[in-house]
Amino acid sequence: DVKVTQSSRYLVKRTGEKVFLECVQDMDHENMFWYRQDPGLGLRLIYFSYDVKMKEKGDIPEGYSVSREKKERFSLILESASTNQTSMYLCASSLSGALTDTQYFGPGTRLTVL
Amino acid sequence: DQQVKQNSPSLSVQEGRISILNCDYTNSMFDYFLWYKKYPAEGPTFLISISSIKDKNEDGRFTVFLNKSAKHLSLHIVPSQPGDSAVYFCAASARGGGSNYKLTFGKGTLLTVNP
Numbered sequence: 001d002v003k004v005t006q007s008s009r010y011l012v013k014r015t016g017e018k019v020f021l022e023c024v025q026d027m028d029h030e031n032m033f034w035y036r037q038d039p040g041l042g043l044r045l046i047y048f049s050y051d052v053k054m055k056e057k058g059d060i061p062e063g064y065s066v067s068r069e070k071k072e073r074f075s076l077i078l079e080s081a082s083t084n085q086t087s088m089y090l091c092a093s094s095l096s097g098a099l100t101d102t103q104y105f106g107p108g109t110r111l112t113v114l
Numbered sequence: 115d116q117q118v119k120q121n122s123p124s125l126s127v128q129e130g131r132i133s134i135l136n137c138d139y140t141n142s143m144f145d146y147f148l149w150y151k152k153y154p155a156e157g158p159t160f161l162i163s164i165s166s167i168k169d170k171n172e173d174g175r176f177t178v179f180l181n182k183s184a185k186h187l188s189l190h191i192v193p194s195q196p197g198d199s200a201v202y203f204c205a206a207s208a209r210g211g212g213s214n215y216k217l218t219f220g221k222g223t224l225l226t227v228n229p
Contacts, residue, residue: 033216039122043203099146102160104160105158
């Protein structure tokens, strides 16, 4: 079974803090993704990576950056957290970037920015 | 502009009856469509998918129908069970970076199956 783990289930940070969200997958997947889920807005793609050190902007990259130094790990960075970044953050991975690839999701990190 | 639309935020059905969840899309470049199910405090899990060259795919109690000319797909659950109560996301696949594909998700529909 594919396992995608996220470093924290719940996180509370203050405005202006630098925040790191970590994601690890154990199935040697090439692609990894970061989404945020908000009520009434569904899942929106922030960034994705199809190889180590490679990244692509998703639909809402503003205010975020990412890092993929190792194949199994994909980090989402909030350089200066703001209250509008309070959200559920979901990491996912897929075997490759093929059309029919299934994305496997982690359990999510609920981030609150005060 | 929302490319994948789920216009019903919620749906309530009786146990044993059929649940029909609908999804519309606007981008004709979408090649592949998926449904994910999400329970509270868990990540979404893949449920069923359909290629744009097909009009139906069935897996047990779950069937997805695709009407490409109408840019519409639907998920049928028969018979519905209380354990099916969850948020269902429709997603569509199109090219993202290079030769890689990425998913665009709808807003989700909360299905409640009443015993």
